[in-house]
Amino acid sequence: xxxxxxxxxxxxxxxxxxxxxxxxxxxxFRSYWMAWVRQAPGKGLEWVASIKHDESDEFHVDSVxxxxxxxxxxxxxxLYLQMNSLRAEDTAMYYCARIGWYGLxxxxxLWGRGTLVTVSS
Amino acid sequence: xNQMTQSPSSLSASVGDRVTITCRAxxxxxxxxxxxxxxxxxxxxxxxxxxxxxxxxxxSRFSGSVFGTDFTLTISSLQPEDFATxxxxxxxxxxxxxxxGTKVEI
Numbered sequence: 001x002x003x004x005x006x007x008x009x010x011x012x013x014x015x016x017x018x019x020x021x022x023x024x025x026x027x028x029f030r031s032y033w034m035a036w037v038r039q040a041p042g043k044g045l046e047w048v049a050s051i052k053h054d055e056s057d058e059f060h061v062d063s064v065x066x067x068x069x070x071x072x073x074x075x076x077x078x079l080y081l082q083m084n085s086l087r088a089e090d091t092a093m094y095y096c097a098r099i100g101w102y103g104l105x106x107x108x109x110l111w112g113r114g115t116l117v118t119v120s121s
Numbered sequence: 122x123n124q125m126t127q128s129p130s131s132l133s134a135s136v137g138d139r140v141t142i143t144c145r146a147x148x149x150x151x152x153x154x155x156x157x158x159x160x161x162x163x164x165x166x167x168x169x170x171x172x173x174x175x176x177x178x179x180x181s182r183f184s185g186s187v188f189g190t191d192f193t194l195t196i197s198s199l200q201p202e203d204f205a206t207x208x209x210x211x212x213x214x215x216x217x218x219x220x221x222g223t224k225v226e227i
Contacts, residue, residue, distance in 0.1 A: 047217040105171040107155040111164035
């Protein structure tokens with residue numbers, strides 16, 4: 001069964017760092033773009049970052065650019081999000097998502113269950 | 122950024138009702154618009170991609186349409202399992218943006 005499993009979340013102090021991981025199962029990971037999407041408690045969804053299938057390019061939302069870095073390991077079939085200089089407003093459930101394509105239209109067709117990041121002193 | 126505005130923010134409906142949710146883009150989006158369903162404590166689930174294409178395994182009572190920069194998600198006959206929050210998302214340009222969500226309640 002195709003599956004995404006996030007890990008690495010937890011409680012961290014403001015200014016701290018955390019690295020999220022997303023393990024993938026039963027699909028050809030190296031063929032897919034991947035993304036991180038977050039959801040603050042009681043709020044809506046926010047796209048955070050995407051990475052091309054071959055690591056040739058990455059995209060980040062302005063609010064995390066320079067602090068967060070998306071990366072992947074196509075041998076380990078895993079996706080990562082390195083989060084530095086964390087702020088209270090980064091508190092959220094972080095979802096790993098696979099990007100599917102219909103022509104040039106991308107969409108998130110497979111999601112993990114999420115890992116919770118709490119930034120608080 | 123391309124702001125996506127959903128309406129209404131919430132609605133109350135009964136089983137069997139026809140429900141329509143609208144998403145308006147602030148910039149050109151073409152058909153790069155997707156719809157997701159999220160239930161409490163769960164990850165979002167893809168319903169519709171490219172404005173009108175039904176994701177595999179999603180019931181045919183869900184449909185999507187577009188007119189200019191206005192997008193519509195329609196549930197033709199609401200079922201008990203459809204009570205959830207629905208989000209639109211544009212993938213035409215970065216940053217990709219979601220609507221604020223529409224909560225469908227009993």
